[in-house]
Amino acid sequence: MKCWICGAPASTGEHRVKASDLKAYFGHVSQQNPIYTHTEIKKNIPIGSIKASRLKSKGLICNKCNSSLTQPHDQAWEKLSQYLQRNWNQLQKAQQIDLSKVFPGSTRKSLLNVHLFFIKIFGCAIAEYNIPIDLARFSRCLMESSPHPYVHLAFIQTPGGEPKKKLAAVTPMQAVNMGDRCIWGGWMYIVGNVTVYMIYNEVPGNTVLSQTWNPQRPSKIVPIKRMHA
Numbered sequence: 001m002k003c004w005i006c007g008a009p010a011s012t013g014e015h016r017v018k019a020s021d022l023k024a025y026f027g028h029v030s031q032q033n034p035i036y037t038h039t040e041i042k043k044n045i046p047i048g049s050i051k052a053s054r055l056k057s058k059g060l061i062c063n064k065c066n067s068s069l070t071q072p073h074d075q076a077w078e079k080l081s082q083y084l085q086r087n088w089n090q091l092q093k094a095q096q097i098d099l100s101k102v103f104p105g106s107t108r109k110s111l112l113n114v115h116l117f118f119i120k121i122f123g124c125a126i127a128e129y130n131i132p133i134d135l136a137r138f139s140r141c142l143m144e145s146s147p148h149p150y151v152h153l154a155f156i157q158t159p160g161g162e163p164k165k166k167l168a169a170v171t172p173m174q175a176v177n178m179g180d181r182c183i184w185g186g187w188m189y190i191v192g193n194v195t196v197y198m199i200y201n202e203v204p205g206n207t208v209l210s211q212t213w214n215p216q217r218p219s220k221i222v223p224i225k226r227m228h229a
Helices: 019-024 062-069 071-096 106-130 137-144
Strands: 035-037 046-047 096-098 151-157 166-170 174-178 181-189 194-201 221-225
Touching: 019 071, 019 166, 019 174, 062 071, 071 096, 071 106, 071 194, 071 221, 106 137, 106 181, 106 194, 166 174
Parallel strands: 151 221
Antiparallel strands: 035 046, 096 221, 151 194, 166 181, 174 181, 181 194
């Protein structure tokens, strides 16, 4: 299989939920202290290592793209994720995130890297599930370090409130197709009570994009979007 980003031979599966998020949220995972995953067929499958293949996408990329090319993107999200987890209660009350406090002196560059982290996550899902979205454009964004105009992020409270049990997951994508292509899709990246809502949108004037963020509409103040379960 070829890397969907650069076309080189691929052998690496990207974590659906980033490994650093899993480690920070669940702590040490082992055969004696497992976490559990669910599929449509079976629930409560024990996972004894963060490196387990069940936690990774089948949309493979090469080692170079997974390390040197996208490492700045991973590091930017890891820093923002830690900030959100530590400060979520206060941020919710303020209903906004001042991202200059997370990335002082390099806010816009760092936020582009956060955007590109989710471009990688999104691209892996497109490759794994054959979603009818132009994957080549996702590849160009990563190779050229440029934003994708159709991908928007929103920071929201996990629908239903804080989970009763620890939860980290990505949801299936809800999509709208026109002919043989997807023109709108939305799915969630969840770690505890913090959720990033990822939206792919080709529909002009779509009001669902209110309170979302994209590097082409840069702002250091990002609202926390209200969303009902």
